[in-house]
Amino acid sequence: MLKVINFSKSFSGELIISVPMLELQPGTYWIKGENGAGKTTFFKSLSGLIPCAGDVKFSDGISLTRSPIRYRERVNYGEAEPLYPGFLTAKDLIRFVGKARNTAPHQQDLLMKKFGIDEYFEKPCATYSSGMLKKLSLAIAFLGSPKLIILDEPLITLDENAQKNLVGLIDEYIDKHEAIVLLSSHQFLENTKIQINQSFTIKNKTLTAFNPT
Amino acid sequence: MKVLLPVFVREFYLTHTGFFLLVIAFAGGFMRSYDHIALGEFFISSPLVLVIPIVFWFLYNLKVINFNGEKIRQNENEFIFCFMLFPVSRQWWMAIRVVLIQLLPVFVYGLFLSLLAWKHEMMNSIIVILIALKILVIISAYHLLWSLHHPNYEKKVSFISRFLNLQFKKAFPLFFIEWMTRHEFAMLLGTKSFSALTILGITALYKTDIYDLRLLSIGIIIVSVGNTGLLHAMHHFENFHLSWLKGLPLPFLKRIFYSLLTIVIILLPEMVFLIQRFPAGQGLYNLAISAFFLFSIAFLIYGLLYAKDRNQQEIMTLVFYCGIGWFVLVLFDVPILLLGILNALVGLALWKKFYYSFEYVSRK
Numbered sequence: 001m002l003k004v005i006n007f008s009k010s011f012s013g014e015l016i017i018s019v020p021m022l023e024l025q026p027g028t029y030w031i032k033g034e035n036g037a038g039k040t041t042f043f044k045s046l047s048g049l050i051p052c053a054g055d056v057k058f059s060d061g062i063s064l065t066r067s068p069i070r071y072r073e074r075v076n077y078g079e080a081e082p083l084y085p086g087f088l089t090a091k092d093l094i095r096f097v098g099k100a101r102n103t104a105p106h107q108q109d110l111l112m113k114k115f116g117i118d119e120y121f122e123k124p125c126a127t128y129s130s131g132m133l134k135k136l137s138l139a140i141a142f143l144g145s146p147k148l149i150i151l152d153e154p155l156i157t158l159d160e161n162a163q164k165n166l167v168g169l170i171d172e173y174i175d176k177h178e179a180i181v182l183l184s185s186h187q188f189l190e191n192t193k194i195q196i197n198q199s200f201t202i203k204n205k206t207l208t209a210f211n212p213t
Numbered sequence: 214m215k216v217l218l219p220v221f222v223r224e225f226y227l228t229h230t231g232f233f234l235l236v237i238a239f240a241g242g243f244m245r246s247y248d249h250i251a252l253g254e255f256f257i258s259s260p261l262v263l264v265i266p267i268v269f270w271f272l273y274n275l276k277v278i279n280f281n282g283e284k285i286r287q288n289e290n291e292f293i294f295c296f297m298l299f300p301v302s303r304q305w306w307m308a309i310r311v312v313l314i315q316l317l318p319v320f321v322y323g324l325f326l327s328l329l330a331w332k333h334e335m336m337n338s339i340i341v342i343l344i345a346l347k348i349l350v351i352i353s354a355y356h357l358l359w360s361l362h363h364p365n366y367e368k369k370v371s372f373i374s375r376f377l378n379l380q381f382k383k384a385f386p387l388f389f390i391e392w393m394t395r396h397e398f399a400m401l402l403g404t405k406s407f408s409a410l411t412i413l414g415i416t417a418l419y420k421t422d423i424y425d426l427r428l429l430s431i432g433i434i435i436v437s438v439g440n441t442g443l444l445h446a447m448h449h450f451e452n453f454h455l456s457w458l459k460g461l462p463l464p465f466l467k468r469i470f471y472s473l474l475t476i477v478i479i480l481l482p483e484m485v486f487l488i489q490r491f492p493a494g495q496g497l498y499n500l501a502i503s504a505f506f507l508f509s510i511a512f513l514i515y516g517l518l519y520a521k522d523r524n525q526q527e528i529m530t531l532v533f534y535c536g537i538g539w540f541v542l543v544l545f546d547v548p549i550l551l552l553g554i555l556n557a558l559v560g561l562a563l564w565k566k567f568y569y570s571f572e573y574v575s576r577k
Binding site: 070071083084087097100122123124 | 370375385392
Protein backbone atom coordinates (compact mmCIF):
# COMPACT_ATOMS: atom_id res chain seq x y z
CA MET A 1 0.00 0.00 0.00
CA LEU A 2 1.10 3.56 -0.67
CA LYS A 3 0.18 6.49 1.54
CA VAL A 4 0.37 10.11 0.51
CA ILE A 5 0.23 12.27 3.63
CA ASN A 6 -0.28 16.05 3.78
CA PHE A 7 1.20 16.40 0.34
CA SER A 8 1.42 19.82 -1.26
CA LYS A 9 3.45 21.38 -4.00
CA SER A 10 3.88 25.09 -4.58
CA PHE A 11 5.87 27.15 -7.04
CA SER A 12 7.05 30.57 -5.85
CA GLY A 13 4.60 30.43 -2.95
CA GLU A 14 1.61 29.58 -5.13
CA LEU A 15 -0.07 26.28 -4.38
CA ILE A 16 -0.24 23.98 -7.40
CA ILE A 17 -1.73 20.85 -5.90
CA SER A 18 -2.45 19.40 -2.49
CA VAL A 19 -3.36 15.90 -1.35
CA PRO A 20 -4.38 15.82 2.31
CA MET A 21 -4.49 12.00 2.45
CA LEU A 22 -4.47 9.28 -0.14
CA GLU A 23 -4.16 5.52 0.26
CA LEU A 24 -3.63 3.29 -2.74
CA GLN A 25 -3.70 -0.51 -2.94
CA PRO A 26 -2.17 -2.41 -5.87
CA GLY A 27 -4.18 -1.62 -9.00
CA THR A 28 -4.59 1.05 -11.63
CA TYR A 29 -5.63 4.60 -10.81
CA TRP A 30 -6.57 7.28 -13.27
CA ILE A 31 -5.80 10.91 -12.43
CA LYS A 32 -7.98 13.26 -14.40
CA GLY A 33 -7.69 16.98 -14.68
CA GLU A 34 -7.65 19.85 -17.11
CA ASN A 35 -4.45 21.08 -18.70
CA GLY A 36 -2.37 22.84 -16.07
CA ALA A 37 -4.29 21.24 -13.20
CA GLY A 38 -1.07 19.91 -11.70
CA LYS A 39 -1.08 16.24 -12.71
CA THR A 40 2.48 16.22 -14.04
CA THR A 41 3.71 18.21 -11.04
CA PHE A 42 2.06 15.64 -8.75
CA PHE A 43 3.65 12.77 -10.69
CA LYS A 44 7.09 14.35 -10.72
CA SER A 45 6.87 14.97 -6.98
CA LEU A 46 5.81 11.38 -6.31
CA SER A 47 8.69 10.06 -8.36
CA GLY A 48 11.18 12.23 -6.48
CA LEU A 49 12.12 14.44 -9.42
CA ILE A 50 11.01 17.65 -7.75
CA PRO A 51 10.76 18.46 -4.05
CA CYS A 52 7.42 18.68 -2.27
CA ALA A 53 5.95 19.13 1.20
CA GLY A 54 4.47 16.22 3.13
CA ASP A 55 5.43 12.59 2.70
CA VAL A 56 4.79 9.57 0.54
CA LYS A 57 5.43 6.17 2.03
CA PHE A 58 4.92 2.49 1.45
CA SER A 59 3.29 0.27 4.06
CA ASP A 60 6.68 -1.03 5.25
CA GLY A 61 7.78 2.51 6.12
CA ILE A 62 10.01 3.22 3.10
CA SER A 63 9.35 6.90 2.47
CA LEU A 64 10.27 9.59 0.00
CA THR A 65 11.73 11.87 2.64
CA ARG A 66 13.37 9.41 5.03
CA SER A 67 14.69 6.75 2.68
CA PRO A 68 15.12 8.55 -0.64
CA ILE A 69 17.22 5.88 -2.35
CA ARG A 70 15.17 2.84 -1.33
CA TYR A 71 11.99 4.77 -2.19
CA ARG A 72 13.34 5.49 -5.66
CA GLU A 73 14.15 1.80 -6.15
CA ARG A 74 10.40 1.17 -6.05
CA VAL A 75 9.13 4.08 -8.12
CA ASN A 76 9.33 4.37 -11.91
CA TYR A 77 8.08 7.27 -13.97
CA GLY A 78 7.25 7.54 -17.66
CA GLU A 79 7.06 11.11 -18.85
CA ALA A 80 4.32 12.53 -21.06
CA GLU A 81 6.82 14.04 -23.46
CA PRO A 82 10.13 12.31 -22.86
CA LEU A 83 13.29 14.30 -23.50
CA TYR A 84 16.61 12.58 -24.05
CA PRO A 85 19.87 13.99 -25.40
CA GLY A 86 19.84 13.37 -29.14
CA PHE A 87 23.24 11.69 -29.31
CA LEU A 88 22.35 8.94 -26.80
CA THR A 89 20.97 5.66 -28.09
CA ALA A 90 18.18 3.56 -26.59
CA LYS A 91 20.96 1.13 -25.68
CA ASP A 92 22.88 3.79 -23.71
CA LEU A 93 19.75 4.79 -21.81
CA ILE A 94 18.23 1.36 -21.14
CA ARG A 95 21.57 -0.11 -20.07
CA PHE A 96 22.35 2.85 -17.80
CA VAL A 97 18.93 3.01 -16.13
CA GLY A 98 18.82 -0.80 -16.03
CA LYS A 99 22.12 -0.89 -14.17
CA ALA A 100 21.00 1.86 -11.78
CA ARG A 101 17.84 -0.15 -11.08
CA ASN A 102 19.76 -3.43 -10.75
CA THR A 103 17.84 -5.16 -13.50
CA ALA A 104 18.99 -8.25 -15.34
CA PRO A 105 19.94 -7.69 -19.00
CA HIS A 106 17.30 -10.21 -20.08
CA GLN A 107 14.53 -8.05 -18.58
CA GLN A 108 15.91 -5.04 -20.45
CA ASP A 109 15.95 -7.04 -23.69
CA LEU A 110 12.44 -8.35 -23.08
CA LEU A 111 11.01 -4.86 -22.61
CA MET A 112 12.96 -3.64 -25.59
CA LYS A 113 11.39 -6.32 -27.79
CA LYS A 114 7.94 -5.83 -26.30
CA PHE A 115 7.89 -2.20 -27.39
CA GLY A 116 9.69 -2.87 -30.68
CA ILE A 117 12.69 -0.81 -29.61
CA ASP A 118 15.09 -3.53 -30.81
CA GLU A 119 14.72 -2.13 -34.33
CA TYR A 120 16.32 1.16 -33.35
CA PHE A 121 18.15 0.11 -30.19
CA GLU A 122 21.54 1.31 -31.39
CA LYS A 123 20.40 4.48 -33.15
CA PRO A 124 20.67 7.91 -31.51
CA CYS A 125 17.51 9.46 -30.04
CA ALA A 126 17.79 12.43 -32.42
CA THR A 127 16.59 10.12 -35.20
CA TYR A 128 13.47 8.94 -33.29
CA SER A 129 9.89 9.97 -33.91
CA SER A 130 7.79 11.05 -30.91
CA GLY A 131 6.19 7.58 -30.83
CA MET A 132 9.59 5.88 -30.71
CA LEU A 133 10.67 8.18 -27.88
CA LYS A 134 7.47 7.38 -26.02
CA LYS A 135 8.07 3.63 -26.35
CA LEU A 136 11.60 4.06 -25.01
CA SER A 137 10.30 6.06 -22.07
CA LEU A 138 7.66 3.41 -21.33
CA ALA A 139 10.21 0.57 -21.54
CA ILE A 140 12.37 2.45 -19.04
CA ALA A 141 9.34 2.95 -16.78
CA PHE A 142 8.91 -0.82 -16.45
CA LEU A 143 12.54 -1.65 -15.64
CA GLY A 144 13.17 -3.46 -12.34
CA SER A 145 10.41 -4.51 -9.96
CA PRO A 146 8.66 -1.22 -9.25
CA LYS A 147 5.91 -1.01 -6.68
CA LEU A 148 4.67 2.30 -8.05
CA ILE A 149 4.60 2.96 -11.79
CA ILE A 150 3.63 6.47 -12.79
CA LEU A 151 2.68 6.96 -16.42
CA ASP A 152 1.94 10.46 -17.62
CA GLU A 153 -0.24 10.35 -20.73
CA PRO A 154 0.97 6.85 -21.64
CA LEU A 155 -1.22 6.42 -24.71
CA ILE A 156 -0.35 9.52 -26.71
CA THR A 157 1.62 8.87 -29.92
CA LEU A 158 1.53 5.09 -29.31
CA ASP A 159 0.48 2.76 -32.12
CA GLU A 160 -2.22 0.14 -31.54
CA ASN A 161 0.19 -2.74 -30.99
CA ALA A 162 2.22 -0.80 -28.44
CA GLN A 163 -1.00 0.17 -26.64
CA LYS A 164 -1.96 -3.49 -26.37
CA ASN A 165 1.47 -4.40 -25.03
CA LEU A 166 1.27 -1.58 -22.53
CA VAL A 167 -2.09 -2.81 -21.22
CA GLY A 168 -0.63 -6.32 -20.90
CA LEU A 169 2.39 -5.03 -19.01
CA ILE A 170 0.25 -3.01 -16.60
CA ASP A 171 -1.80 -6.12 -15.80
CA GLU A 172 1.34 -8.23 -15.44
CA TYR A 173 3.04 -5.81 -13.02
CA ILE A 174 -0.10 -5.54 -10.89
CA ASP A 175 -0.51 -9.33 -10.74
CA LYS A 176 3.14 -10.33 -10.33
CA HIS A 177 4.66 -7.40 -8.43
CA GLU A 178 1.54 -6.03 -6.73
CA ALA A 179 2.31 -2.72 -8.34
CA ILE A 180 0.30 0.45 -8.09
CA VAL A 181 -0.08 2.09 -11.49
CA LEU A 182 -0.94 5.77 -11.54
CA LEU A 183 -1.75 7.24 -14.88
CA SER A 184 -3.08 10.39 -16.41
CA SER A 185 -4.81 10.60 -19.73
CA HIS A 186 -7.04 12.96 -21.63
CA GLN A 187 -8.20 10.02 -23.71
CA PHE A 188 -11.17 7.97 -22.59
CA LEU A 189 -9.58 5.03 -20.83
CA GLU A 190 -12.99 3.38 -20.66
CA ASN A 191 -12.50 2.58 -24.35
CA THR A 192 -9.24 0.78 -23.69
CA LYS A 193 -8.69 -2.52 -21.91
CA ILE A 194 -7.04 -0.87 -18.92
CA GLN A 195 -8.89 -1.93 -15.77
CA ILE A 196 -9.26 1.20 -13.68
CA ASN A 197 -9.70 0.62 -9.95
CA GLN A 198 -10.51 4.20 -9.14
CA SER A 199 -10.40 7.62 -10.76
CA PHE A 200 -9.37 10.90 -9.19
CA THR A 201 -9.76 14.44 -10.30
CA ILE A 202 -8.11 17.71 -9.32
CA LYS A 203 -10.60 20.26 -8.10
CA ASN A 204 -9.67 23.53 -6.45
CA LYS A 205 -6.04 22.38 -6.50
CA THR A 206 -6.91 19.33 -4.42
CA LEU A 207 -6.87 15.72 -5.54
CA THR A 208 -10.24 14.14 -4.83
CA ALA A 209 -11.97 10.89 -5.72
CA PHE A 210 -13.81 11.22 -9.02
CA ASN A 211 -17.52 10.76 -8.82
CA PRO A 212 -19.25 10.92 -12.21
CA THR A 213 -22.59 11.78 -10.66
CA MET B 214 10.72 41.07 -36.23
CA LYS B 215 9.18 41.37 -32.79
CA VAL B 216 9.21 37.58 -32.61
CA LEU B 217 12.72 37.06 -33.98
CA LEU B 218 14.39 39.50 -31.61
CA PRO B 219 13.42 37.73 -28.33
CA VAL B 220 14.19 34.27 -29.75
CA PHE B 221 17.54 35.00 -31.36
CA VAL B 222 18.88 38.26 -29.96
CA ARG B 223 17.73 38.49 -26.35
CA GLU B 224 18.33 34.77 -25.77
CA PHE B 225 21.76 35.04 -27.39
CA TYR B 226 22.90 37.79 -25.04
CA LEU B 227 21.30 36.13 -22.00
CA THR B 228 22.94 32.80 -22.76
CA HIS B 229 26.35 34.38 -23.26
CA THR B 230 26.21 36.83 -20.35
CA GLY B 231 29.07 35.01 -18.64
CA PHE B 232 31.22 35.20 -21.75
CA PHE B 233 30.57 38.92 -22.16
CA LEU B 234 31.21 39.57 -18.45
CA LEU B 235 34.53 37.77 -18.76
CA VAL B 236 35.49 39.81 -21.83
CA ILE B 237 34.44 43.05 -20.13
CA ALA B 238 36.34 42.10 -16.96
CA PHE B 239 39.43 41.29 -19.01
CA ALA B 240 39.24 44.33 -21.28
CA GLY B 241 38.19 46.78 -18.56
CA GLY B 242 40.07 45.32 -15.61
CA PHE B 243 43.46 44.42 -16.98
CA MET B 244 43.85 46.81 -19.89
CA ARG B 245 43.95 50.59 -19.67
CA SER B 246 42.69 52.88 -22.44
CA TYR B 247 46.14 53.46 -23.92
CA ASP B 248 46.74 49.67 -23.92
CA HIS B 249 43.63 49.30 -26.07
CA ILE B 250 44.81 52.03 -28.43
CA ALA B 251 48.30 50.51 -28.65
CA LEU B 252 46.84 47.07 -29.38
CA GLY B 253 44.45 48.57 -31.96
CA GLU B 254 47.29 50.40 -33.67
CA PHE B 255 49.26 47.16 -33.78
CA PHE B 256 46.32 45.39 -35.42
CA ILE B 257 45.86 47.99 -38.15
CA SER B 258 49.60 48.30 -38.81
CA SER B 259 49.27 45.87 -41.72
CA PRO B 260 46.46 43.85 -43.32
CA LEU B 261 48.37 40.70 -42.34
CA VAL B 262 48.27 41.52 -38.61
CA LEU B 263 44.65 42.53 -39.01
CA VAL B 264 43.95 38.84 -39.57
CA ILE B 265 44.33 38.32 -35.78
CA PRO B 266 41.14 40.22 -34.74
CA ILE B 267 39.36 38.98 -37.86
CA VAL B 268 40.00 35.36 -36.79
CA PHE B 269 38.44 36.19 -33.41
CA TRP B 270 35.46 37.80 -35.18
CA PHE B 271 34.96 34.65 -37.23
CA LEU B 272 35.10 32.54 -34.06
CA TYR B 273 32.47 34.83 -32.53
CA ASN B 274 30.46 34.46 -35.74
CA LEU B 275 30.68 30.69 -35.33
CA LYS B 276 29.14 31.14 -31.90
CA VAL B 277 26.29 33.15 -33.46
CA ILE B 278 25.72 30.54 -36.18
CA ASN B 279 25.76 27.66 -33.68
CA PHE B 280 23.35 29.48 -31.43
CA ASN B 281 20.91 30.32 -34.23
CA GLY B 282 21.04 26.74 -35.56
CA GLU B 283 20.33 25.33 -32.12
CA LYS B 284 17.41 27.72 -31.55
CA ILE B 285 15.85 26.76 -34.88
CA ARG B 286 16.14 23.05 -34.06
CA GLN B 287 14.29 23.46 -30.75
CA ASN B 288 10.72 22.22 -30.97
CA GLU B 289 9.42 25.20 -29.00
CA ASN B 290 10.58 27.49 -31.80
CA GLU B 291 8.79 25.73 -34.63
CA PHE B 292 6.47 28.71 -35.02
CA ILE B 293 9.38 30.67 -36.50
CA PHE B 294 9.06 28.71 -39.73
CA CYS B 295 6.08 30.97 -40.61
CA PHE B 296 8.88 33.38 -41.44
CA MET B 297 9.11 31.70 -44.86
CA LEU B 298 5.75 33.18 -45.78
CA PHE B 299 7.26 36.67 -46.02
CA PRO B 300 8.61 37.97 -49.35
CA VAL B 301 12.26 36.98 -49.91
CA SER B 302 13.53 40.56 -49.73
CA ARG B 303 11.85 41.03 -46.35
CA GLN B 304 13.28 37.72 -45.10
CA TRP B 305 16.79 38.91 -45.98
CA TRP B 306 16.18 42.27 -44.35
CA MET B 307 14.94 40.63 -41.14
CA ALA B 308 17.78 38.09 -41.04
CA ILE B 309 20.35 40.84 -41.57
CA ARG B 310 18.85 42.91 -38.76
CA VAL B 311 18.96 39.93 -36.38
CA VAL B 312 22.60 39.08 -37.10
CA LEU B 313 23.63 42.75 -37.08
CA ILE B 314 22.47 43.02 -33.46
CA GLN B 315 24.07 39.69 -32.56
CA LEU B 316 27.34 40.86 -34.13
CA LEU B 317 27.19 44.25 -32.41
CA PRO B 318 30.33 43.68 -30.24
CA VAL B 319 32.29 42.85 -33.39
CA PHE B 320 30.98 45.98 -35.13
CA VAL B 321 31.87 48.18 -32.16
CA TYR B 322 35.45 46.89 -32.18
CA GLY B 323 35.56 47.13 -35.99
CA LEU B 324 34.47 50.77 -35.73
CA PHE B 325 37.17 51.42 -33.14
CA LEU B 326 39.84 49.91 -35.42
CA SER B 327 38.46 51.80 -38.43
CA LEU B 328 38.65 55.12 -36.57
CA LEU B 329 42.24 54.37 -35.58
CA ALA B 330 43.05 53.46 -39.20
CA TRP B 331 41.35 56.68 -40.39
CA LYS B 332 43.45 58.68 -37.94
CA HIS B 333 46.62 57.10 -39.31
CA GLU B 334 45.33 57.33 -42.90
CA MET B 335 45.55 53.58 -43.45
CA MET B 336 42.82 53.09 -45.99
CA ASN B 337 43.84 49.51 -46.78
CA SER B 338 43.10 48.44 -43.21
CA ILE B 339 39.68 50.16 -43.32
CA ILE B 340 38.82 48.33 -46.53
CA VAL B 341 39.89 44.96 -45.06
CA ILE B 342 37.80 45.62 -41.91
CA LEU B 343 34.73 46.59 -43.95
CA ILE B 344 35.05 43.54 -46.21
CA ALA B 345 35.48 41.22 -43.20
CA LEU B 346 32.41 42.67 -41.46
CA LYS B 347 30.35 42.42 -44.62
CA ILE B 348 31.33 38.75 -45.09
CA LEU B 349 30.42 38.02 -41.46
CA VAL B 350 26.94 39.49 -41.89
CA ILE B 351 26.35 37.69 -45.19
CA ILE B 352 27.47 34.32 -43.78
CA SER B 353 25.34 34.59 -40.63
CA ALA B 354 22.26 35.94 -42.41
CA TYR B 355 22.54 33.31 -45.16
CA HIS B 356 22.90 30.54 -42.57
CA LEU B 357 19.86 31.81 -40.68
CA LEU B 358 17.77 31.93 -43.85
CA TRP B 359 19.01 28.54 -45.03
CA SER B 360 18.20 26.94 -41.67
CA LEU B 361 14.72 28.45 -41.71
CA HIS B 362 14.13 27.10 -45.22
CA HIS B 363 15.35 23.59 -44.34
CA PRO B 364 13.46 22.80 -41.14
CA ASN B 365 13.13 19.03 -41.32
CA TYR B 366 16.50 18.05 -42.56
CA GLU B 367 17.21 14.35 -42.50
CA LYS B 368 19.28 13.34 -39.49
CA LYS B 369 22.00 11.11 -40.83
CA VAL B 370 24.18 8.96 -38.62
CA SER B 371 27.73 8.60 -39.83
CA PHE B 372 29.29 5.20 -40.40
CA ILE B 373 31.72 5.74 -37.49
CA SER B 374 28.87 6.70 -35.11
CA ARG B 375 26.87 3.67 -36.23
CA PHE B 376 29.86 1.41 -35.66
CA LEU B 377 30.63 2.89 -32.23
CA ASN B 378 26.97 2.73 -31.16
CA LEU B 379 26.86 -0.91 -32.23
CA GLN B 380 30.03 -1.93 -30.42
CA PHE B 381 29.89 0.13 -27.23
CA LYS B 382 27.55 1.79 -24.79
CA LYS B 383 28.48 5.21 -23.50
CA ALA B 384 29.69 5.55 -19.93
CA PHE B 385 27.64 7.99 -17.88
CA PRO B 386 30.50 10.45 -17.10
CA LEU B 387 30.95 10.88 -20.85
CA PHE B 388 27.33 11.88 -21.46
CA PHE B 389 27.99 15.51 -20.59
CA ILE B 390 31.36 15.62 -22.33
CA GLU B 391 29.79 14.47 -25.57
CA TRP B 392 26.89 16.91 -25.19
CA MET B 393 29.35 19.73 -24.55
CA THR B 394 31.47 18.96 -27.59
CA ARG B 395 28.37 18.76 -29.76
CA HIS B 396 26.39 21.73 -28.47
CA GLU B 397 28.77 24.14 -26.74
CA PHE B 398 31.99 23.52 -28.61
CA ALA B 399 32.82 27.23 -28.90
CA MET B 400 32.51 27.63 -25.11
CA LEU B 401 34.62 24.52 -24.52
CA LEU B 402 37.30 25.66 -26.94
CA GLY B 403 37.28 29.22 -25.56
CA THR B 404 37.53 28.06 -21.94
CA LYS B 405 40.32 25.60 -22.60
CA SER B 406 42.26 28.13 -24.73
CA PHE B 407 41.91 30.70 -21.95
CA SER B 408 43.13 28.12 -19.39
CA ALA B 409 46.07 27.13 -21.58
CA LEU B 410 47.14 30.73 -22.14
CA THR B 411 46.83 31.57 -18.43
CA ILE B 412 48.86 28.54 -17.32
CA LEU B 413 51.46 29.08 -20.04
CA GLY B 414 51.76 32.78 -19.17
CA ILE B 415 52.05 32.28 -15.43
CA THR B 416 54.47 29.35 -15.57
CA ALA B 417 56.63 31.33 -18.03
CA LEU B 418 57.12 33.97 -15.32
CA TYR B 419 58.85 31.38 -13.13
CA LYS B 420 61.62 31.16 -15.74
CA THR B 421 62.44 34.85 -15.49
CA ASP B 422 62.39 35.38 -11.73
CA ILE B 423 62.01 33.60 -8.40
CA TYR B 424 58.42 33.25 -7.21
CA ASP B 425 56.80 31.07 -4.56
CA LEU B 426 53.68 28.94 -5.12
CA ARG B 427 51.35 31.90 -4.60
CA LEU B 428 51.72 33.20 -8.16
CA LEU B 429 50.75 29.82 -9.61
CA SER B 430 47.88 29.54 -7.09
CA ILE B 431 46.50 32.85 -8.35
CA GLY B 432 46.71 31.47 -11.89
CA ILE B 433 44.83 28.37 -10.76
CA ILE B 434 42.09 30.55 -9.24
CA ILE B 435 41.73 32.42 -12.56
CA VAL B 436 41.63 29.14 -14.50
CA SER B 437 39.06 27.55 -12.17
CA VAL B 438 36.83 30.62 -12.22
CA GLY B 439 37.12 30.56 -16.02
CA ASN B 440 35.54 27.09 -15.99
CA THR B 441 32.36 28.36 -14.30
CA GLY B 442 30.54 28.47 -17.66
CA LEU B 443 31.31 24.79 -18.27
CA LEU B 444 30.21 23.80 -14.77
CA HIS B 445 27.01 25.77 -15.22
CA ALA B 446 26.45 23.95 -18.50
CA MET B 447 27.05 20.60 -16.73
CA HIS B 448 24.49 21.53 -14.10
CA HIS B 449 22.02 22.56 -16.80
CA PHE B 450 22.62 19.28 -18.64
CA GLU B 451 21.99 17.21 -15.50
CA ASN B 452 18.83 19.06 -14.54
CA PHE B 453 17.29 19.78 -17.92
CA HIS B 454 18.42 17.13 -20.40
CA LEU B 455 18.72 14.39 -17.75
CA SER B 456 15.90 15.58 -15.52
CA TRP B 457 14.95 11.92 -14.92
CA LEU B 458 18.32 11.27 -13.30
CA LYS B 459 17.12 12.40 -9.88
CA GLY B 460 14.48 9.66 -9.90
CA LEU B 461 17.05 6.87 -10.15
CA PRO B 462 17.95 4.92 -7.01
CA LEU B 463 21.64 5.79 -7.19
CA PRO B 464 23.45 5.82 -3.83
CA PHE B 465 25.00 9.17 -2.89
CA LEU B 466 28.52 7.82 -3.25
CA LYS B 467 27.87 6.64 -6.77
CA ARG B 468 26.20 9.90 -7.76
CA ILE B 469 29.06 11.97 -6.40
CA PHE B 470 31.57 9.63 -8.02
CA TYR B 471 29.92 10.19 -11.42
CA SER B 472 29.94 13.96 -10.92
CA LEU B 473 33.54 14.03 -9.70
CA LEU B 474 34.65 11.93 -12.63
CA THR B 475 32.92 14.28 -15.06
CA ILE B 476 34.58 17.30 -13.42
CA VAL B 477 37.97 15.57 -13.58
CA ILE B 478 37.44 14.96 -17.31
CA ILE B 479 36.43 18.60 -17.80
CA LEU B 480 39.61 19.74 -16.04
CA LEU B 481 41.87 17.20 -17.73
CA PRO B 482 43.38 19.72 -20.22
CA GLU B 483 44.27 22.08 -17.34
CA MET B 484 45.85 19.18 -15.43
CA VAL B 485 47.93 18.26 -18.48
CA PHE B 486 49.07 21.89 -18.98
CA LEU B 487 49.90 22.11 -15.30
CA ILE B 488 51.97 18.91 -15.34
CA GLN B 489 53.76 19.89 -18.55
CA ARG B 490 54.54 23.47 -17.55
CA PHE B 491 54.90 23.12 -13.78
CA PRO B 492 57.86 25.20 -12.54
CA ALA B 493 60.87 22.93 -12.03
CA GLY B 494 61.77 24.21 -8.56
CA GLN B 495 58.31 23.64 -7.03
CA GLY B 496 58.38 19.86 -6.56
CA LEU B 497 55.85 17.07 -6.94
CA TYR B 498 54.03 17.78 -3.68
CA ASN B 499 53.20 21.31 -4.82
CA LEU B 500 52.06 19.95 -8.19
CA ALA B 501 49.69 17.54 -6.44
CA ILE B 502 48.19 20.19 -4.13
CA SER B 503 47.92 22.67 -7.03
CA ALA B 504 45.93 20.10 -9.04
CA PHE B 505 43.79 19.42 -5.98
CA PHE B 506 43.19 23.16 -5.43
CA LEU B 507 42.10 23.53 -9.08
CA PHE B 508 39.70 20.63 -8.74
CA SER B 509 38.36 21.76 -5.34
CA ILE B 510 37.29 25.17 -6.67
CA ALA B 511 35.40 23.53 -9.53
CA PHE B 512 33.72 21.17 -7.08
CA LEU B 513 32.71 24.04 -4.80
CA ILE B 514 31.17 25.87 -7.78
CA TYR B 515 29.26 22.68 -8.62
CA GLY B 516 27.99 22.48 -5.01
CA LEU B 517 26.98 26.16 -5.10
CA LEU B 518 24.93 25.50 -8.23
CA TYR B 519 22.85 22.96 -6.28
CA ALA B 520 22.46 25.18 -3.22
CA LYS B 521 20.26 27.67 -5.07
CA ASP B 522 18.85 27.95 -8.56
CA ARG B 523 21.09 30.53 -10.21
CA ASN B 524 21.38 31.57 -13.82
CA GLN B 525 24.78 31.97 -15.43
CA GLN B 526 25.04 35.67 -14.58
CA GLU B 527 24.23 35.07 -10.90
CA ILE B 528 26.71 32.22 -10.49
CA MET B 529 29.40 34.23 -12.31
CA THR B 530 28.91 37.11 -9.87
CA LEU B 531 29.08 34.78 -6.87
CA VAL B 532 32.18 33.01 -8.17
CA PHE B 533 33.80 36.35 -8.95
CA TYR B 534 33.48 37.37 -5.27
CA CYS B 535 34.72 33.94 -4.13
CA GLY B 536 37.66 34.42 -6.49
CA ILE B 537 38.54 37.71 -4.81
CA GLY B 538 38.37 35.94 -1.44
CA TRP B 539 40.72 33.13 -2.57
CA PHE B 540 43.02 35.71 -4.14
CA VAL B 541 43.37 37.63 -0.85
CA LEU B 542 43.81 34.42 1.20
CA VAL B 543 46.51 33.17 -1.16
CA LEU B 544 48.28 36.54 -0.99
CA PHE B 545 48.29 36.22 2.81
CA ASP B 546 49.99 32.85 2.38
CA VAL B 547 47.10 30.68 3.55
CA PRO B 548 48.10 27.15 2.37
CA ILE B 549 46.22 26.12 -0.77
CA LEU B 550 45.92 22.59 0.61
CA LEU B 551 43.81 24.00 3.45
CA LEU B 552 41.77 26.10 1.03
CA GLY B 553 41.35 23.07 -1.22
CA ILE B 554 40.11 20.88 1.64
CA LEU B 555 37.68 23.62 2.73
CA ASN B 556 36.38 24.09 -0.82
CA ALA B 557 35.90 20.34 -1.32
CA LEU B 558 34.15 19.89 2.05
CA VAL B 559 31.82 22.86 1.54
CA GLY B 560 31.09 21.71 -2.03
CA LEU B 561 30.28 18.20 -0.84
CA ALA B 562 28.13 19.45 2.05
CA LEU B 563 26.14 21.78 -0.22
CA TRP B 564 25.64 19.08 -2.84
CA LYS B 565 24.57 16.45 -0.28
CA LYS B 566 22.22 18.82 1.55
CA PHE B 567 20.51 20.30 -1.49
CA TYR B 568 20.66 17.62 -4.18
CA TYR B 569 17.13 16.26 -3.68
CA SER B 570 15.54 19.54 -2.60
CA PHE B 571 17.01 21.50 -5.51
CA GLU B 572 14.48 22.60 -8.08
CA TYR B 573 15.68 23.70 -11.49
CA VAL B 574 13.93 26.69 -12.98
CA SER B 575 16.55 28.85 -14.72
CA ARG B 576 17.48 27.42 -18.06
CA LYS B 577 20.76 28.97 -18.96
